[in-house]
Amino acid sequence: MSIVQITSLKKYFDSVRAVDGVDLAIDQGEFLVILGPSGCGKTTLMRMIAGLEKPTAGHIEIGGEDVTDLPPRKRGVSMVFQSYALYPHMNVFNNIAFPLRAQRRELKFDKRAIREKVENTARVLEIDSLLDRRPRQLSGGQRQRVAIARAMVTQPSVLLLDEPLSNLDAKLRANARDELKDFQRSSNITAVFVTHDQIEAMGLGDRIVVMSEGKIQQIGTPQSIYDDPANEFVATFLGSPSMNILSAKRFRFGFRPEHFLPKTLHDNPENSRIFHYYVKRVEYLGSDRLVYGYVQGHERELTLAKVPSNVRVSLDIEGDYEFAVHNRDIKYFDNISGQRIEQQSLAQAF
Amino acid sequence: MARLSYPLDNRRLVGIMFLTPALLYILLLVGFPFLLAIAFGFSDVTVGNTDLNFVGLRNYFAVWENDIFRQVFETTIRFTLVSQIFILIFANILAIIFTQDFTGKWFARFIFILPWATPVSLAMIGWLWMLDTKYSPIDYLLLQTGFLGPNGILSNSRNLFWLATPDLSQISVIFVQVWRMTPLATVILMAGLSSIPTDILDQAEVDGSRFMRTLLQIKLPLILPIMVIALLFSMITMFGDMTVVYVLTRGGPVDYTRVLGLYSFQVGIEGGNLAQGAAISLFAFPLLLAMAIFMLRTASRAEVQ
Numbered sequence: 067m068s069i070v071q072i073t074s075l076k077k078y079f080d081s082v083r084a085v086d087g088v089d090l091a092i093d094q095g096e097f098l099v100i101l102g103p104s105g106c107g108k109t110t111l112m113r114m115i116a117g118l119e120k121p122t123a124g125h126i127e128i129g130g131e132d133v134t135d136l137p138p139r140k141r142g143v144s145m146v147f148q149s150y151a152l153y154p155h156m157n158v159f160n161n162i163a164f165p166l167r168a169q170r171r172e173l174k175f176d177k178r179a180i181r182e183k184v185e186n187t188a189r190v191l192e193i194d195s196l197l198d199r200r201p202r203q204l205s206g207g208q209r210q211r212v213a214i215a216r217a218m219v220t221q222p223s224v225l226l227l228d229e230p231l232s233n234l235d236a237k238l239r240a241n242a243r244d245e246l247k248d249f250q251r252s253s254n255i256t257a258v259f260v261t262h263d264q265i266e267a268m269g270l271g272d273r274i275v276v277m278s279e280g281k282i283q284q285i286g287t288p289q290s291i292y293d294d295p296a297n298e299f300v301a302t303f304l305g306s307p308s309m310n311i312l313s314a315k316r317f318r319f320g321f322r323p324e325h326f327l328p329k330t331l332h333d334n335p336e337n338s339r340i341f342h343y344y345v346k347r348v349e350y351l352g353s354d355r356l357v358y359g360y361v362q363g364h365e366r367e368l369t370l371a372k373v374p375s376n377v378r379v380s381l382d383i384e385g386d387y388e389f390a391v392h393n394r395d396i397k398y399f400d401n402i403s404g405q406r407i408e409q410q411s412l413a414q415a416f
Numbered sequence: 417m418a419r420l421s422y423p424l425d426n427r428r429l430v431g432i433m434f435l436t437p438a439l440l441y442i443l444l445l446v447g448f449p450f451l452l453a454i455a456f457g458f459s460d461v462t463v464g465n466t467d468l469n470f471v472g473l474r475n476y477f478a479v480w481e482n483d484i485f486r487q488v489f490e491t492t493i494r495f496t497l498v499s500q501i502f503i504l505i506f507a508n509i510l511a512i513i514f515t516q517d518f519t520g521k522w523f524a525r526f527i528f529i530l531p532w533a534t535p536v537s538l539a540m541i542g543w544l545w546m547l548d549t550k551y552s553p554i555d556y557l558l559l560q561t562g563f564l565g566p567n568g569i570l571s572n573s574r575n576l577f578w579l580a581t582p583d584l585s586q587i588s589v590i591f592v593q594v595w596r597m598t599p600l601a602t603v604i605l606m607a608g609l610s611s612i613p614t615d616i617l618d619q620a621e622v623d624g625s626r627f628m629r630t631l632l633q634i635k636l637p638l639i640l641p642i643m644v645i646a647l648l649f650s651m652i653t654m655f656g657d658m659t660v661v662y663v664l665t666r667g668g669p670v671d672y673t674r675v676l677g678l679y680s681f682q683v684g685i686e687g688g689n690l691a692q693g694a695a696i697s698l699f700a701f702p703l704l705l706a707m708a709i710f711m712l713r714t715a716s717r718a719e720v721q
Contacts, residue, residue, distance in 0.1 A: 139624035151619035165623035
């Protein structure tokens with residue numbers, strides 16, 4: 067059952083089409099990640115769901131009710147900002163209690179109920195010992211928990227998260243990601259998480275919405291988006307290093323560096339496509355070797371291979387090798403639109 | 417070219433060059449007169465006899481025992497405090513209005529800044545006409561609307577005598593001071609309001625906070641330190657001001673609107689007793705200093721982030 071239903075939503079800022087016709091259904095209890103490069107419209111989309119931005123056209127339904135013209139407080143959503151936006155002059159208790167007090171009339175709380183709710187939420191997020199502190203006395207990770215506690219205390223139907231992990235240092239981030247996912251699963255809340263970080267998106271999302279230039283490029287599970295990209299943008303945006311794209315006469319084709327391996331490593335080379343590969347440079351990355359070079363016939367298009375280090379194949383600089391890609395790992399794209407072309411239809415075209 | 421730019425690469429030299437105008441300004445126009453006033457305050461100098469003979473605290477005792485001085489001192493404090501209350505209220509309201517989005521905002525801001533941008537003496541001459549005993553346009557409007565004149569609601573007379581009765585003259589002076597000082601306080605508060613991160617205000621909105629709650633619990637507490645600075649500015653300006661009353665009332669009727677700055681001027685320059693004039697103006701100094709220190713400390717303590 068979908069809890070949020072978005073229909074042909076548009077937001078234009080003068081001539082800039084920030085969000086340009088988005089249709090999206092968000093399911094109850096899912097962790098949906100909106101992924102895209104900066105300026106793709108993902109934050110604007112989220113702000114429209116929150117009610118902070120008025121759409122130019124289109125509709126938003128939350129819990130079956132059309133909320134397109136309702137202010138944020140009547141939508142039952144809450145939000146965690148990238149900066150956490152904690153109220154600097156209030157202690158942690160008052161920060162968490164703020165939405166309860168602000169919505170006291172709608173939610174019908176008395177003082178005791180507020181205290182109870184704040185303390186319960188703080189306990190769940192393990193910040194109950196920090197209730198008297200001011201935001202500036204907290205670490206980055208603690209601030210993030212306070213922001214989440216404040217967002218959760220009203221038991222919203224949707225929790226919106228705008229890059230909440232980007233202010234944490236790398237070590238904390240992996241940990242925070244794990245905790246956030248656990249917390250979402252155990253509270254069974256619907257979460258919409260905006261990020262430009264594909265690792266975060268892959269790790270957290272039940273489904274990922276890939277956006278570019280105000281439009282949805284693809285919706286799907288992390289694996290389906292990675293393995294079956296709908297177009298060249300999605301194919302090259304996900305994965306690090308990104309997919310190799312080579313030009314043919316009437317189409318382009320691509321394969322991921324980790325699928326581009328010396329021919330000898332393939333079990334049955336008859337299902338693979340063989341390339342003559344000239345190695346220009348090799349980077350040793352610990353678990354992998356990253357090989358830079360050129361495929362014969364495509365000397366202007368730098369092609370990368372990611373060879374696991376435990377594979378004992380010597381790769382010398384300025385050497386010529388036979389590399390291969392399994393046929394199923396080659397994706398074909400339309401020369402002009404960039405849309406994916408199925409292999410069968412391609413065969414007919416030849 | 418190289419020769420010309422070489423001295424400008426010298427950090428010390430450039431530093432001194434940049435500091436000199438400000439230092440000269442402070443030394444010549446603030447420091448020197450201030451030291452001179454202190455010297456005068458401990459002497460028996462007059463316009464007629466410019467010899468500086470040290471007389472200790474004699475001037476200060478004489479001034480303190482003077483009933484007029486005490487009344488002037490009290491009037492100054494009262495005017496300052498009362499006008500600050502109104503300035504704070506109006507400046508807050510105006511700052512909130514001017515930070516909202518509406519058409520004609522630019523023009524409205526421009527109009528409201530004018531009282532502060534106009535030279536004081538010029539603006540006061542305008543007010544002198546507005547509050548004229550006989551020809552005040554305010555009186556005229558009140559007369560036309562039936563508030564004044566025979567059977568008038570406010571008075572049977574055709575005039576209210578804005579600057580001539582004890583109560584109204586004080587109210588008029590305070591009103592004009594509020595009119596004059598509110599724009600600066602408004603501009604300072606506007607700067608404070610627009611420095612609040614938009615994330616915080618968006619967060620408050622998502623949290624369900626309405627206009628008044630956001631104003632009272634988020635915006636005002638966050639701009640409190642800046643509000644103290646604004647208050648400090650207008651208080652110090654007003655405490656030492658003499659132009660407004662000098663043009664409008666010359667301290668009258670009787671002594672009702674005589675303030676410290678004016679009294680010091682009248683005794684020291686117009687009366688020729690430079691020593692006592694200096695002593696009078698110096699009475700304000702420790703008070704203003706204490707006020708400034710107290711307020712700046714409050715501001716830095718309330719400072720967030």
